[in-house]
Amino acid sequence: MECAPTNARRTSHVTKTIGFTDIDFDRNGKQVGFLNLPSSVHDDAWGVIRVPLTVIKNGQGPTVILQGGNHGDEYEGPIVLGEIIRDLDPAKVSGRLIIVPAINLPAVVAARRVSPVDGLNFNRTFPGDPLGSPTQQLSSYVNDVLFPLADAFVDLHSGGSSLSIIPSAIIEPAEDAELARKNRAAVAAFGAPMTVVIANLGDPRTSTSSACRAGLITVGTEMAGRGTVSPEAVKVCRRGVHNVLHHLGVVESADPASVPTDLSPAYEIAGHRAYVLATDAGVFEPYHELGTEVKAGQPAGRIHFLNNPARAPEVVHYGLDGVVYALRHPGHVISGSCCAVIVSACKDFAA
Template sequence: MTQSIGFTDIDFERTGKQVGFLNLPSSVHDDAWGVVRVPLAVIRNGTGPTVILQGGNHGDEYEGPIVLGELIRDLAPEHINGRLIIVPAINTPAVEAARRVSPLDGLNFNRTFPGDPLGSITQQLSAYVNDVLFPLADAFVDLHSGGSSLSIIPSAIVEPAEDAELAGRIRAAVRAFGAPMTVVISNFGDPRTSTASAVRAGLVTVGTEMAGTGTVSPEAVRICRDGVRNVLVHLGVLEDEVAPASGAAGDMLYAIAGPRSYVMATQAGVFEPYQDLGAAVSAGQPAGRIHFLTDPQRTPEELVHGADGIVYGRRHPGRVKPGNCCVVVASKCEDRS
């Protein structure tokens, strides 16, 4: 197997706190022997488990990077038992551009796993996480938000796992996060995501979706901050008290029940939603309509829900084109944990 050409001066085996960079060689027009620098920190003490904490998977999702930056600054090695590998802005080019995808190669980091150690920068990044970091770890926490195109109820995410024992440990860790909702999301069964790859590597995997709209939600930052510490307590890395769960819905398990849970735009125009986040909806119920602002005589195109549940996510920009996700419905499901 080809080895990653990324390099770092951080020693993953050293006790204490180290803050530095992963460097990926980048030879471009204006910098023949440059590197793309990705912030990386390791905090190690004792013999407990290794947990990878990742933020900035998409560059327009901010709560995770904020919380992980706080953790790097504030957490002293003597307060943990184990090893934290913290990558607060893994997709650094996208974070700096405030974009979902990398401006360097146009790729969505979260659809490039297991990556290519000799591919483009984004593919090299996913390969480094998959081939170098995952083998070091016992657990993986991937902090997402809705980004610029979605507003989402703050929630902790279960990545499906075929192994029943691992699936149980994943659900327990996700529950420990203490978010207002717990949602099973398979991303249409796409195996190229970081959480799907972490599960294949046998890691206890926790995902999140923290608000969105390309802004920072103070409440979502609080939920994320408490949730990360709760998971670390659950895994035995921290001994702090667990923060209480956020919201009454924390005990209910939901799932995105496949393609019928997504309301997609069928025409280009401006989408008017009919329901707020958290509203109960039924299959066949109108979800909203698309207006044609420069053709006022044209009747708006009405869209309907394909599943029973609650409005979990909603498109943030009003302008849509065919195939844009307008609404996401989360349905109650049986908890087999």
Template sequence: MARPTTVHTAIDFDKTGKQVGHFSIPHSPQDDAWGAVEVPLCVIRNGEGPTAILMGGNHGDEYEGPIVLGELIRGLDPARISGRLIIIPALNLPAALAGRRTSPVDGLNLNRTFPGDPLGTLTQQITAYVSDYIYPIGDAMLDLHSGGSSLNILPSAIVEPAPDAEHQQRNIDAVLAFDAPLTVVIDNLGDPRTSTATSVRAGMTTVGTEMAGQGAVSPEAVTICRRGVHNVLSHLGILPEPVTKPACRSGQKILRIPGQPGYVFGATDGVFEPYHALGTMVRAGEEAGRIHNLGDPSVPPRILHYAIDGLVYGRRQPGRVVKGNCCVVLATPYEGQL
């Protein structure tokens, strides 16, 4: 049962046609006694068919998703679909407007607050509303991410692991339909507080992405994302088949981030000098790069090493690091059943 909420929207989720508006969260900061944060929301419905939830701006410094979803809101004729689209292009609106990964209002990473708290901070109220009122009416969910300001990641579609084989296969099939250059299984070290983990618990077919990063907009990634969203909606039966069908990737290997060994973390403060480009195959024990102490040149650089064999899938974008920052991410072959 949905928890009581103070969030309000004038949009009717059951109405045929296209509605563009927002859901409104009461917000009373220092300079606005009775204000509200209005998160953009669009519902497009026509005929019979499944409901897909499309989200971008979960992190405010990841731009490809919001751009593509904005295009979809403006350009999609409701007569073309069979079913319903619920589109939230800038879920973490305060962070999106500020170009930050985390909310400038409460400092929280929205993607570590699900299922939220309807009486919590602003970010927690957003995720509570999505968890309690949006997810229960969805059949499928697409959450469009990139590496943001701190990472550059090879453009890829992401499989969120599901607890049973049938659900896992649904996720894999939808992610393969996205037709990204890479398909990667990522479980965020088993964290249950993410949008995709919560979507899986709600029973939805779930698709994620990582579309480049560096706090910039990649034209290549926008193209991949635009095509991929259409492909998944076609796979679900909501849109007609695309004019150009997805490439045959039956021989494509699915990758995964293999837990803690897949991450190379900074061992000290300084400036990280990476040794390998994205897409490079590396070996366990090989040097990943080094961290320089610019304040004391007499101190030798600290060498970082890979813990496993794998593909350089993601790499830190700012040179400056502090101890514990993620410097490199490796992906390895996925051994699960397809």
């Protein structure tokens, strides 16, 4: 690990992190500790942000990063990663697991999507800045320190406080054809009820997009949401993570034949028309449940104006044919809020 720079002008181009950890990434066994990021604030001049970090290593084999808590109000992933940290015997591992179950720790503690420290969305800050704000330092640590150690990356998301989402495994588009093939195979092994290609409207600042640029086999998820814990989604997540680790050769499966090799029904979020957006502030009443097949132009729901009951509700419409994949939670919206998301059959990946 590099020392903290004493001359920013001279060393900034080689600085990877000012964070520090007592964990030895090359040592066999299970090490449970922290990434410590210096944090000098009003009431703690020389404190640190302590991000939980675990390494489980045994001999030779692939290195897989398991990340949860990218957003602080998404819980299934951190729960499953905590189970792995507590329960997995290093002797059962062939290779190395780097586990960060609450990477965006300030947001996790606050149960918020974005960090209360600097107001940033961790998943829109990659590749980060080693000398930037705390969130930028965290994304830089993942991008510049962890990614170079790894062969694969699993980023466990849920719908958070504002969306309810069908549990699904996510394919991050990759320009390299061979990496795209490996991503599809790993997502198939996860075995979620639905597979969705999500490009985040081409935004390159996400963790999965950055992982693909680093050449890592990449798997994402969306596990339910509404700011709660779904028992069924926890089961899907737990089974899926184990399946991917078996697929990558890091752990054995009690029943290898049960690990899927074919993609579940494959869909995509096909551009901006897939999003149903609120046209005004009010309360959104959806017309359909998750999983409903709908048509472009069909009413998606209506926005009620509770402060002006004489005003007729405003109807919003779907922009694409497809399936209702995500719905707004809670009901209150402002202009531009995402009320619903439609996924369409993905022609590139037949089920």
